Amino acid sequence: MHLSATPTLFEVKILASRDIHCPLxxxxxxxxxFRGIEVAAVLTIIERSKxxxxxxxxxxAHVLSQTEAEHLFRALSRxxxxxxxxxxxxxxxxxxGSTGDDYLMVVGQFLCFKQLHTLRLSVRLPIYINNxxxxxxxxxxxxxxxxxxxxxxxxxxxxxxxxxxxxxxxPRLHALxxxxxxxxxxxxxxxxxxxxASLQELILATSRIPDVEAVARIVILMFxxxxxxxPGHKCPTRGCIEVQxxxxxxxxxxxxxxxxxxxxxxxxxxxxxxxxxxxxxxxx
Numbered sequence: 011m012h013l014s015a016t017p018t019l020f021e022v023k024i025l026a027s028r029d030i031h032c033p034l035x036x037x038x039x040x041x042x043x044f045r046g047i048e049v050a051a052v053l054t055i056i057e058r059s060k061x062x063x064x065x066x067x068x069x070x071a072h073v074l075s076q077t078e079a080e081h082l083f084r085a086l087s088r089x090x091x092x093x094x095x096x097x098x099x100x101x102x103x104x105x106x107g108s109t110g111d112d113y114l115m116v117v118g119q120f121l122c123f124k125q126l127h128t129l130r131l132s133v134r135l136p137i138y139i140n141n142x143x144x145x146x147x148x149x150x151x152x153x154x155x156x157x158x159x160x161x162x163x164x165x166x167x168x169x170x171x172x173x174x175x176x177x178x179x180x181p182r183l184h185a186l187x188x189x190x191x192x193x194x195x196x197x198x199x200x201x202x203x204x205x206x207a208s209l210q211e212l213i214l215a216t217s218r219i220p221d222v223e224a225v226a227r228i229v230i231l232m233f234x235x236x237x238x239x240x241p242g243h244k245c246p247t248r249g250c251i252e253v254q255x256x257x258x259x260x261x262x263x264x265x266x267x268x269x270x271x272x273x274x275x276x277x278x279x280x281x282x283x284x285x286x287x288x289x290x291x292x293x294x
């Protein structure tokens with residue numbers, strides 16, 4: 011049976027590198043998924059099809075080069091579904107060698123997706139988002155999951171001040187995984203009144219958190235709904251473990267004593283941090 015004979019078909023999953031002879035724009039597709047297919051074939055399908063109703067795009071490739079990724083992002087931004095896209099999930103398995111001189115520029119191609127709810131990229135390439143973060147958050151008022159996973163330690167990081175400025179634009183954000191600078195902390199939590207109430211999961215994939223206490227205070231006081239600080243795809247580091255432990259201890263105490271002042275809170279966090287450090291030293 012030809013695909014064009016199924017006008018009520020809304021979801022298509024393509025699992026092999028075969029030519030698609032029927033233009034997909036003849037279908038009212040809302041979901042398009044690729045797995046185990048060459049990137050060139052995916053590009054051909056997207057470029058031949060208008061996909062005006064597409065809401066969800068997913069692709070899992072074995073290998074995805076920087077050039078292929080940039081061509082894919084450009085093709086997605088040019089299809090008619092740019093005004094209906096809600097979820098984009100792109101991943102690859104193999105980690106390609108990189109000198110660190112070039113970065114994958116993500117945000118610019120995706121700013122047209124005004125209805126975006128989820129953007130998850132795990133593409134084994136160094137991702138750059140720093141200067142575009144505020145514009146991205148402004149363009150994606152409905153964003154709930156922003157997960158940009160990179161295995162490279164030299165990926166440019168985002169300062170907390172820039173992050174807070176951008177977060178004002180996306181009050182519905184639930185999960186965040188972007189390269190944060192946890193070494194050069196440019197805010198003082200005692201002077202900040204900002205809180206982001208909807209964020210529930212914060213990924214700290216960095217291997218360096220020199221001042222765990224400062225990061226823990228930022229998470230506890232400015233992201234009150236965060237119930238999980240995790241390292242994402244990486245192995246847990248000592249810094250990430252301690253941040254999560256201190257957050258858990260403070261959350262437990264705050265649940266039965268909500269009337270303390272910030273000074274009292276800071277004192278309790280410091281005391282809990284000393285205890286957590288002593289316990290972790292004994293367990294390592």
